[in-house]
Amino acid sequence: MTSTSLDPVRIGMLFSQTGVTSVIETSQRIGTMLAVEEINSAGGIQGRELQVVSHDPQSRPSLYRTLAERLIVDDGIRVIAGCYMSSTRKAVIPVLERWNALLLYPTLYEGFEYSRNVFYTGAAPNQNSVQLAEYMTRKYGTRVFMVGSDYVYPYESNRIMSDLVLERGGEKVSEVYLPLEAKRADFDALVQQIKQAAPDFVFSTVVGEGTAMLYRAYREAQLDPARMPIASLTTCEAEVRQMGAEFAEGHITSAPYFQSVDTPVNRALVPALQARHGPDQIANQCLEAAYFQIHLLADAMRRADPDDVESLLRALPGSEYDAPQGRVRIDEQNHHTHLRPRIGRVNASGQFDILEESKERVRPDPYLVSHTLQDWSVRTGLRSQA
Numbered sequence: 084m085t086s087t088s089l090d091p092v093r094i095g096m097l098f099s100q101t102g103v104t105s106v107i108e109t110s111q112r113i114g115t116m117l118a119v120e121e122i123n124s125a126g127g128i129q130g131r132e133l134q135v136v137s138h139d140p141q142s143r144p145s146l147y148r149t150l151a152e153r154l155i156v157d158d159g160i161r162v163i164a165g166c167y168m169s170s171t172r173k174a175v176i177p178v179l180e181r182w183n184a185l186l187l188y189p190t191l192y193e194g195f196e197y198s199r200n201v202f203y204t205g206a207a208p209n210q211n212s213v214q215l216a217e218y219m220t221r222k223y224g225t226r227v228f229m230v231g232s233d234y235v236y237p238y239e240s241n242r243i244m245s246d247l248v249l250e251r252g253g254e255k256v257s258e259v260y261l262p263l264e265a266k267r268a269d270f271d272a273l274v275q276q277i278k279q280a281a282p283d284f285v286f287s288t289v290v291g292e293g294t295a296m297l298y299r300a301y302r303e304a305q306l307d308p309a310r311m312p313i314a315s316l317t318t319c320e321a322e323v324r325q326m327g328a329e330f331a332e333g334h335i336t337s338a339p340y341f342q343s344v345d346t347p348v349n350r351a352l353v354p355a356l357q358a359r360h361g362p363d364q365i366a367n368q369c370l371e372a373a374y375f376q377i378h379l380l381a382d383a384m385r386r387a388d389p390d391d392v393e394s395l396l397r398a399l400p401g402s403e404y405d406a407p408q409g410r411v412r413i414d415e416q417n418h419h420t421h422l423r424p425r426i427g428r429v430n431a432s433g434q435f436d437i438l439e440e441s442k443e444r445v446r447p448d449p450y451l452v453s454h455t456l457q458d459w460s461v462r463t464g465l466r467s468q469a
């Protein structure tokens with residue numbers, strides 16, 4: 084398709100507004116739109132408006148694939164922002180590679196993947212799992228009970244966490260998966276199993292609607308996060324609000340961004356979100372990645388031909404942006420992002436108190452080529468905030 088200098092630059096957006104992961108994906112949609120609005124207010128891409136074509140994939144991997152193909156083939160779009168669950172990203176990749184389109188993926192994931200057609204702006208395991216394993220085994224002990232939703236991210240993430248805990252001489256007490264559509268009674272039964280096993284901590288890779296059910300069942304069974312917390316990579320401000328802060332308080336998450344991060348750029352983010360999208364808006368790690376990746380894209384588009392994928396593939400690697408979490412950079416070698424690991428604990432107001440944070444941003448190592456805890460405790464330089 085040819086375009087004139089006045090045509091809008093169009094990108095696609097695939098975040099679910101319905102289905103099990105709609106709460107977090109709605110926040111990613113808002114993060115994307117906030118960046119697009121800011122870019123257009125500042126003159127767009129070389130004077131052209133950045134326009135978004137959006138569909139609702141309903142949290143269903145097959146629909147992500149169908150809608151990605153529709154965006155590319157029917158709408159002539161070459162860049163898509165989208166996907167939360169790894170199963171949805173994996174469904175889309177063959178379509179991207181076949182048509183040479185790009186996906187900007189703003190979600191933490193299990194690593195062990197590279198596609199020339201994907202830019203990964205959420206945390207890789209060496210930027211969240213390694214730090215979480217190190218923190219939890221140091222503070223709570225090495226007996227871990229693993230619970231996850233039944234799909235690829237939890238399986239792979241638990242495998243990585245097992246290796247890291249075993250390396251400390253620890254023990255995987257149990258590993259349990261529940262369907263994405265599990266009901267509250269399933270979580271009540273699971274919590275009884277946890278109570279009986281009495282691990283040092285729980286590692287949860289439950290996502291979506293199940294997250295609130297797990298934490299509520301845990302609190303209502305009188306399990307005490309001060310002695311035996313749930314540790315997670317996914318439970319962030321959006322899920323905490325959904326379950327209610329009283330159920331989340333005291334539990335721990337490892338992520339490169341929390342709304343409570345104190346940077347000048349982050350101090351401006353929440354007021355901007357609330358001004359444009361309503362006074363109830365809050366931020367989280369997935370919203371932040373969805374936001375800064377569009378700014379990275381716009382910067383690349385201004386230096387490149389915004390309609391040409393090969394030109395963007397040359398412009399995006401190595402690009403940097405002052406994100407709310409701190410300055411981020413797309414790695415030249417692996418298309419993942421240099422990010423700043425942090426450990427947070429939910430407080431009574433539903434925000435995260437930051438317990439430790441890396442002094443420097445950490446280079447993504449999606450294949451965990453260097454994966455021992457010792458390697459990373461030196462290289463991440465996690466530093467206590469308390």
Ligand code: ACM
Pocket residue numbers: 167168169170190191192193236290317
């Ligand atoms: C995920 O499935 N990457 C959270």
